[in-house]
Amino acid sequence: MNFDKKIDRKGTDSIKHNNLKERFFSEDIIPMWVADMDFKSCKNIINALRDRVDEGIFGYVYNDKSIFDAIYKWQEKRYGWKIKKGSIFLANGVVSSISFIINAFTKEKDEIIIQTPVYHPFSKVIKESGRKVSVNSLKLVNSQYEIDFKDLKKRAKNAKIMILCNPHNPTGRVFSKDELKKIADICIENDLLLISDEIHSDFVYEGHKHIPIASLSKQISKRTITLNAASKSFNIAGLMTSYVICENKKLEAVYKAYIKKFEICDNNIFGTVALKSAYESCDKWFDEVVAYLQDNRDFAYEYIKNHIPLLDVIKPEATYLLWIDFRKLGLDAVKLEKFLVKKAKLGLNNGIIFGKEGKGFARMNFGTQRDVLKEALENLKEAVNSFIVK
Ligand SMILES: Cc1ncc(COP(=O)(O)O)c(C=O)c1O
Structure with missing residues (x-):
């Protein structure tokens, strides 16, 4: 597969390319925002x-x-997770499943823990459901994010659910076995339901390993609902097909009783064909795309380190998302967005949408051709290096 080949996605109903005027008030940008490739x-x-x-x-x-069978095999082959038979069911999107779980298992004003800066729909669906967001902020230590376990323990006492995002979007962290064990212990001690969003699990780079948290022990598996999909990995997100793994029949019954009310049809004819084919016959393509993305990550990271000294950048351990620290420019969120669009000609995700910890940051999607990435980084270099810090 030639991942260097440029593809014009304009006019293909791509959200990333189609609504730039409404989204960024400019069409003269390189779109590197929503997470597809x-x-x-x-x-x-x-x-x-x-x-x-x-x-x-x-x-x-x-x-x-x-x-x-294809899903069981993929999870076992890739992560060594032997999922109990009869524990997987299909769903539309991961985010809608999160919303259903929140509504099925909690009542209004119940607290739900998220680890910000984090994928913004988490807080949105919690708030829209009338539940309370409990923020366990990740700590930035030496250009990498860490979990504040002391704070998590405190929050767990009052919460009903924790939403784990592993690998973590937008920071690119892959939580270690030790970290996952600590999270699991806290959930068990405080009787929390754990939603584990593992949609980025396949994009893990050298030196790191994805561990499905539910695979750690029966105890944590009993209180975990894992959400995953082939959508990110195989660039089939528009087919809106994902899957839910739940090894506890009681939890499954509560979830299914809740969604029954809506009579949702969760088997999309194309989504299921693509998912099965992906997991059964696309290992080689997938390994190649990850290798290409790892090179993109290294290229972008080194470029910023070597050529744009005013910026800091977090090296992602997974995902095709680069979390860039613009705080030295001293711009507020609105001015940063304007600067990125008007001066750097880039359509990135403004960090503030991921939570207050994202203020002064932006997320760049590097799931693109190397030449496009290079052009974007050159734009960024010119814009930042000609910026006068006041
Ligand atoms: C962490 C995370 N969860 C879920 C989603 C979206 O999943 P879906 O389209 O299946 O709702 C994304 C997309 O970017 C994501 O980054």
């Missing part, structure tokens, strides 16, 4: 979808067990 998906997935298209009938779906 600018690469074509694996050929085997495309062919499987094409075969389904050729059948020409797109009626309601009933998946046989082969799709679940």
